[in-house]
Amino acid sequence: MNWKPDKNKPICPQLCEHMSVLIASGEYNPHDKLPSVRDMAISAGVNPNTVQRAYETLEQQGLIYTMRGSGRFVAEDVSVSKQSVKTLRFEKTEEYFSQMEALGFSKDDTKNYVKEW
Amino acid sequence: MVKKLFKHEFAAMGRLMLPVLCAVLGVGILTRIILFFESDTIGFNIIGGSSFLMLFVVMFAGLFLAMVFGVIRYYKNLFSTEGYLSFTLPVTPAQHLMVKSVTAVTFYIAAALAALVSLVIALSGDPLVEGVKAASYIWAHLPEEINKVHLVFFAIEFAMSMFVAVFSSFFLYYTCITIGQMAKKNRIMMAVGVYFIYYLIVQVFSTVMSVLFSVFALTPLMERVAEFIADNIYLCGHTFFIGMLLVYILIVGVEFLVCHTIIRKKLNLE
Amino acid sequence: MSELLRCEKLTKCYGTKTALDEIDLCLESGKIIGLLGPNGSGKTTLIKLINGLLTPTSGSITVCSEKPGPKSRVNVAYLPDNSYLNNWMTVKKIVDYFKDFYEDFREDLAYEMFERLGITPETRLKSLSKGNKEKVCLILVMSRNAKLYVLDEPIAGVDPAARDYVISTIINNYNPDATVLISTHLISDIEQVLDEVVFINNGHIVLQKTVDQIREENGKSVDDLFREVFRW
Known part of the structure; x- marks a missing residue:
């Protein structure tokens, strides 16, 4: 998995975020079976307990559901994930703009630059 | 196990x-x-x-x-x-x-x-x-007076002592090694050192005992002891061989105890 | 969730030097825990005490509810930081050795992991490269179905690809009834896999928290916090 989490932030929320993105972007479609806790832990290179907590959080958020004995699946209604992707977009854009400001470019400069990109 | x-x-x-x-x-x-x-x-x-x-x-x-x-x-x-x-x-x-x-x-x-x-x-x-x-x-x-039964027993007792003596030889080296391993460096040299010290002590002890015995041999008591041995040769023989057996068992016991205690309390793996 | 290790005012002195000073520590099952500290902090002493290779000067230590000894060793799988392998043995012989002494040894799992490395049962241990020897030791330990795994520097002196192998093996073998205690000073490689970390310095436990707690409270990785805490 090509996930490179930020070392300075707690892992579990970042994993939830990443899964949200995967669901929102269509990598995982509704009713797709998710990897087992163990497989996910190995592919992400994280502790199985972290994956367990992430899955539980995603379930609380309504993004996934558990079928006893079969595993975890992506929920039908993934609008929540789309919402969190939108939040992510906002955060990343805000971050980008403040980085550009730190380099000395005004907001308008940056907007024009992006337009021409 | x-x-x-x-x-x-x-x-x-x-x-x-x-x-x-x-x-x-x-x-x-x-x-x-x-x-x-x-x-x-x-x-x-x-x-x-x-x-x-x-x-x-x-x-x-x-x-x-x-x-x-x-x-x-x-x-x-x-x-x-x-x-x-x-x-x-x-x-x-x-x-x-x-x-x-x-x-x-x-x-x-x-x-x-x-x-x-x-x-x-x-x-x-x-x-x-x-x-x-x-x-x-x-x-x-063999001359009539010699009681062959006792000779056979002497041989058995001697064999048993030798058997335990082999144990005590191995345990002697084991003990030297076990003491030596407590050192931080040069554990093997330390073991060899312990062996030399043991050897030295044994030498000194034997020399002292020999001197004491030679002195004793010159006393009048010695004659009576010699007579007693001559009269009770089999008893003294058995006492000697069984005594030797017991001494070896004691030595093995002490060596075992030393090794056991050091391993339990002072194990020093590198 | 059970308690696998409990140390109460555990102290170990070597002559005048105090290696561990009244340590209080409690490790629960189902976790992967990092024991982090600089050289000479007391990590190795603690590990040896857990395995019964040293006896405490004072205080108590219980491992899976037993004092360290033959009974507790049944539940502990220990990977020391140097190879304990007997060079003249073949892989099959050392597997038989483990099978004989440890009832919980999973032979099939071991051979499966060996096969993935291209190591056959007839391979002589002395013909293996240093890296492979270390992997063999790791496989033997992880093939045990123990309650407490104690890994002393499993990734030091090992190339990055092998480190990934070690980490995947540890994750793969995860068991909610067991705990893996990893003693290391290569924190950044292993941080993500840890549930909890215990910082130890000069024979004292400085900190015991989860990784996420540390990252949240300090806004930095465990590795960075470590460098800060143990700055010279």
């Missing part, structure tokens, strides 16, 4: 000792074959003589190697990096000591038996028959 320890210990020691035992027996057979072609020419006598010499060398080498391999195995399996595996097995230190010493002694006795069998093979045929005849003649014609 002990059974499994024995299984692995025998496998490890056997791997080293089996070739040695085969070599000892082999040289015996070889000597016998050489003697088969014996004639009275000088050439053959030299060859015959040398092969006997080689046989004696190999016999003693077998015993020597049995001791060396047993001691090295103790160090390597318990106090080198292998110790990290050995001492984290679900096994007590007492079990380790017991299994190692019993296995080492077993192979030592095997080496002794191999040497004996080898000698018998080398001498088989006429020399052996002659030798056995001579020995039985002497035994049958």
Whole structure:
């Protein structure tokens, strides 16, 4: 998995975020079976307990559901994930703009630059 | 658990000792074959003589190697990096000591038996028959006064002491190694040092005892003691041999206790 | 969730030097825990005490409710930081050795992991490269179905690809009834896999928290916090 989490932030929320993105972007479609806790832990290179907590959080958020004995699946209604992707977009854009400001470019400069990109 | 320890210990020691035992027996057979072609020419006598010499060398080498391999195995399996595996097995230190010493002694006795069998093979045929005849003649014609039953018992007691003595030899080296491993550096040198100190103490003790005895021998009491021994030779003989047995058992006990305590309290793996 | 290790005022002195000073520590099952500290902090002493290779000067230590000894060793799988392998043995012989002494040893799992490395049962241990020898030791330990795994520097002196192998093996073997205690000073490689970390310095436990707690409270990785805490 090509996930490179930020070392300075707690892992579990970042994993939830990443899964949200995967669901929102269509990598995982509704009713797709998710990897087992163990497989996910190995592919992400994280502790199985972290994956367990992430899955539980995603379930609380309504993004996934558990079928006893079969595993975890992506929920039908993934609008929540789309919402969190939108939040992510906002955060990343805000971050980008403040980085550009730190380099000395005004907001308008940056907007024009992006337009021409 | 002990059974499994024995299984692995025998496998490890056997791997080293089996070739040695085969070599000892082999040289015996070889000597016998050489003697088969014996004639009275000088050439053959030299060859015959040398092969006997080689046989004696190999016999003693077998015993020597049995001791060396047993001691090295103790160090390597318990106090080198292998110790990290050995001492984290679900096994007590007492079990380790017991299994190692019993296995080492077993192979030592095997080496002794191999040497004996080898000698018998080398001498088989006429020399052996002659030798056995001579020995039985002497035994049958011993002076009347000598009580053969006691002699047999002396031999048994002596054999038992020697058996325990082998244990105490191994345990002596074990103890030196175990004390030596407590050192931070140069653990083997420390073990050798401990051995020298032990040797020194034994020498000093024997010298002192000899001096005391020589002084004692000059006293009038000595005559009465000599008379007593002469009158009660069998009693004194048994006391002596059984005493020797008990002393060896005591020595082994002390050495075992020292090793056991150090391993339990002061294990120092690198 | 059970308690696998409990140390109460555990102290170990070597002559005048105090290696561990009244340590209080409690490790629960189902976790992967990092024991982090500079050289000479007391990590190795603690590990040896857990394995019964040393006896405490004072205080108590219980491992899976037993004092360290033959009974507790049945439940502990220890990977020391140097190879304990007997060079003349073959892979099959060392597997048999483990099978004989440890009832919980999973032979099939071990051979499966060996096969993935291209190591056959007849391979002589002395013919293996240093890296492979270390992997063999790791496989032997992880093939045990123990309650407490104690890994002393499993990734030091090992190339990055092998480190990934070690980490995947540890994750793969995860068992909610067991705990893996990893002692290391290579924190950044292993941080993500840890549930909890215990910082130890000069024989004292400085900190015991979850990784996420540390990252949240300090806004930095455990590795960075470590460098800060143990700055010279």
